Amino acid sequence: xxxxxxxxxxxxxxxxxxxxxxxxxxxxxxxxxxxxxxxxxxxxxxxxxxxxxxxxxxxxxxxxxxxxxxxxxxxxxxxxxxxxxxxxxxxxxxxxxxxxxxxxxxxxxxxxxxxxxxxxxxxxxxxxxxxxxxxxxxxxxxxxxxxxxxxxxxxxxxxxxxxxxxxxxxxxxxxxxxxxxxxxxxxxxxxxxxxxxxxxxxxxxxxxxxxxxxxxxxxxxxxxxxxxxxxxxxxxxxxxxxxxxxxxxxxxxxxxxxxxxxxxxxxxxxxxxxxxxxxxxxxxxxxxxxxxxxxxxxxxxxxxxxxxxxxxxxxxxxxxxxxxxxxxxxxxxxxxxxxxxxxxxxxxxxxxxxxxxxxxxxxxxxxxxxxxxxxxxxxxxxxxxxxxxxxxxxxxxxxxxxxxxxxxxxxx
Amino acid sequence: xxxxxxxxxxxxxxxxxxxxxxxxxxxxxxxxxxxxxxxxxxxxxxxxxxxxxxxxxxxxxxxxxxxxxxxxxxxxxxxxxxxxxxxxxxxxxxxxxxxxxxxxxxxxxxxxxxxxxxxxxxxxxxxxxxxxxxxxxxxxxxxxxxxxxxxxxxxxxxxxxxxxxxxxxxxxxxxxxxxxxxxxxxxxxxxxxxxxxxxxxxxxxxxxxxxxxxxxxxxxxxxxxxxxxxxxxxxxxxxxxxxxx
Numbered sequence: 040x041x042x043x044x045x046x047x048x049x050x051x052x053x054x055x056x057x058x059x060x061x062x063x064x065x066x067x068x069x070x071x072x073x074x075x076x077x078x079x080x081x082x083x084x085x086x087x088x089x090x091x092x093x094x095x096x097x098x099x100x101x102x103x104x105x106x107x108x109x110x111x112x113x114x115x116x117x118x119x120x121x122x123x124x125x126x127x128x129x130x131x132x133x134x135x136x137x138x139x140x141x142x143x144x145x146x147x148x149x150x151x152x153x154x155x156x157x158x159x160x161x162x163x164x165x166x167x168x169x170x171x172x173x174x175x176x177x178x179x180x181x182x183x184x185x186x187x188x189x190x191x192x193x194x195x196x197x198x199x200x201x202x203x204x205x206x207x208x209x210x211x212x213x214x215x216x217x218x219x220x221x222x223x224x225x226x227x228x229x230x231x232x233x234x235x236x237x238x239x240x241x242x243x244x245x246x247x248x249x250x251x252x253x254x255x256x257x258x259x260x261x262x263x264x265x266x267x268x269x270x271x272x273x274x275x276x277x278x279x280x281x282x283x284x285x286x287x288x289x290x291x292x293x294x295x296x297x298x299x300x301x302x303x304x305x306x307x308x309x310x311x312x313x314x315x316x317x318x319x320x321x322x323x324x325x326x327x328x329x330x331x332x333x334x335x336x337x338x339x340x341x342x343x344x345x346x347x348x349x350x351x352x353x354x355x356x357x358x359x360x361x362x363x364x365x366x367x368x369x370x371x372x373x374x375x376x377x378x379x380x381x382x383x384x385x386x387x388x389x390x391x392x393x394x395x396x397x398x399x400x401x402x403x404x405x406x407x408x409x410x411x412x413x414x415x416x417x418x419x420x421x422x423x424x425x426x427x428x429x430x431x432x433x434x435x436x437x438x439x440x441x442x443x444x445x446x447x448x449x450x451x
Numbered sequence: 452x453x454x455x456x457x458x459x460x461x462x463x464x465x466x467x468x469x470x471x472x473x474x475x476x477x478x479x480x481x482x483x484x485x486x487x488x489x490x491x492x493x494x495x496x497x498x499x500x501x502x503x504x505x506x507x508x509x510x511x512x513x514x515x516x517x518x519x520x521x522x523x524x525x526x527x528x529x530x531x532x533x534x535x536x537x538x539x540x541x542x543x544x545x546x547x548x549x550x551x552x553x554x555x556x557x558x559x560x561x562x563x564x565x566x567x568x569x570x571x572x573x574x575x576x577x578x579x580x581x582x583x584x585x586x587x588x589x590x591x592x593x594x595x596x597x598x599x600x601x602x603x604x605x606x607x608x609x610x611x612x613x614x615x616x617x618x619x620x621x622x623x624x625x626x627x628x629x630x631x632x633x634x635x636x637x638x639x640x641x642x643x644x645x646x647x648x649x650x651x652x653x654x655x656x657x658x659x660x661x662x663x664x665x666x667x668x669x670x671x672x673x674x675x676x677x678x679x680x681x682x683x684x685x686x687x688x689x690x691x692x693x694x695x696x
Binding site for chain 1: 500503505506525526529530532533534538544545546548549553557558560561562563565604608
């Protein structure tokens with residue numbers, strides 16, 4: 040039997056039962072499309088999580104109080120902090136962390152609260168920090184001025200707005216020199232940061248920055264003055280490990296801890312964060328991929344049950360074909376090719392739908408980063424569809440080929 | 452051409468065997484027209500299936516063109532069915548969803564014939580007078596038409612042996628007459644024909660009648676009618692009409 044004829048025979052076999060064939064193709068389509076969409080979303084989210092920490096700056100060493108969030112990006116009120124102002128002072132001391140490896144030490148703390156002006160109000164992250172914050176975190180002033188060390192030491196009621204906040208509460212007015220209310224205290228707007236956009240799912244423009252002393256004195260409840268994070272910027276990427284060691288040693292001394300395993304703080308470099316974000320992204324991709332592959336398996340089981348039913352139903356046809364000269368291999372081939380055709384058609388349609396679905400999700404769900412369809416996802420989805428299609432077709436095909444010609448003719 | 456030596460065929464499990472054929476010895480010469488007759492359940496279809504390599508004997512030996520079929524693998528047996536045998540069944544056994552044309556070309560498809568396929572198919576289609584129905588689905592034809600298509604399919608690979616299992620059993624007298632005429636013509640063209648029937652007047656067309664009862668051949672006789680081949684067809688047609696009525 041010629042290969043072309045084998046394909047044609049299989050094709051005719053499918054089109055004769057096109058409703059069932061279509062349902063089967065749909066099973067594969069759904070599976071392949073969901074693999075592609077889920078893996079794409081996971082890839083995008085993982086990728087932007089990585090970008091988010093990468094955006095911190097390659098030279099950063101971050102100190103957290105023990106037990107605080109590992110993400111390092113989100114600032115929120117956590118457990119009482121083990122970090123103090125004297126820690127900041129100690130870290131800033133050149134004797135402890137030499138200035139050839141370190142540029143600046145910036146403590147910060149934050150709280151989520153409403154900021155209002157005139158008839159507009161907006162809930163955002165209020166971050167208390169020092170003058171070095173903008174530089175270390177990559178914010179630049181687009182209008183007005185940043186606050187200097189004096190503002191911090193005097194706990195001035197001054198504030199710098201992120202772009203999003205500026206747009207929300209001053210849609211029509213130049214915000215510079217205006218007053219905003221935070222916790223019923225009036226703050227003067229000194230400057231506005233240039234827009235930075237999203238980093239992962241985090242809107243970097245949705246924040247206001249005040250001197251950390253002001254945050255403690257006027258915004259946070261009395262007695263909850265604390266430091267949630269200390270950023271130490273190394274002079275270059277190559278010195279970050281060095282800085283991390285200096286910082287750890289200094290703080291251990293400060294806190295009178297001899298056993299590093301008992302440290303009440305954690306020191307993390309930006310590279311550590313990137314690596315863990317990468318791991319998280321990969322784990323997420325595989326997890327969602329596995330979920331989607333279950334969907335594909337379901338499609339495969341559908342193909343198998345159709346094929347098995349078909350073999351029983353077509354025993355007569357198989358017998359006729361055997362009688363006129365079809366060998367076992369011919370019958371095996373016919374059923375395998377039928378399964379393969381279903382898988383290929385379903386796979387191609389699924390890939391198309393997956394692309395479309397990913398694009399659609401990117402357009403509609405603006406809160407998540409736009410899904411990125413990777414070649415690997417397409418390859419895996421297509422490959423698995425093919426393997427499942429053929430795998431599901433194999434058993435029924437073998438059953439069909441083992442039918443004795445005379446048995447098959449008898450069962451009319 | 453075909454030689455059966457103490458052939459037996461048993462179905463079912465070893466604990467409860469059902470014997471369909473026992474100790475059958477039969478030789479069919481090239482060019483012969485043999486009718487196998489017997490009542491229902493006598494084993495005549497089983498015998499035909501064995502001769503047609505659709506089935507294998509449980510015991511004894513079956514030689515097809517000198518080769519012991521028990522030594523042949525599935526591929527070789529399939530090739531024999533494909534190239535050397537044309538089957539005509541009582542229930543036609545066409546693939547109902549395929550067209551007349553597609554049914555007839557099936558043996559050529561499995562033989563791997565490509566270039567001559569259309570010409571060969573068209574030739575036999577015309578021969579049985581079904582060219583005008585080439586694109587009809589086989590399931591929409593009458594019984595007589597289906598049987599003519601089945602004969603065309605049996606002929607398309609130009610086999611040496613035609614096996615017919617009650618070919619007139621499910622069709623009207625006029626069609627039956629046509630079918631028997633076709634078989635007669637095929638015999639005249641030096642093909643070997645083995646016909647299974649329970650109808651003695653149909654069997655009368657054959658040169659030789661083999662009677663089978665309860666799985667054993669117990670009588671081999673020569674048909675008196677077959678000695679004079681010419682007017683046989685008319686005699687048969689009359690006989691068939693009589694029995695169908």
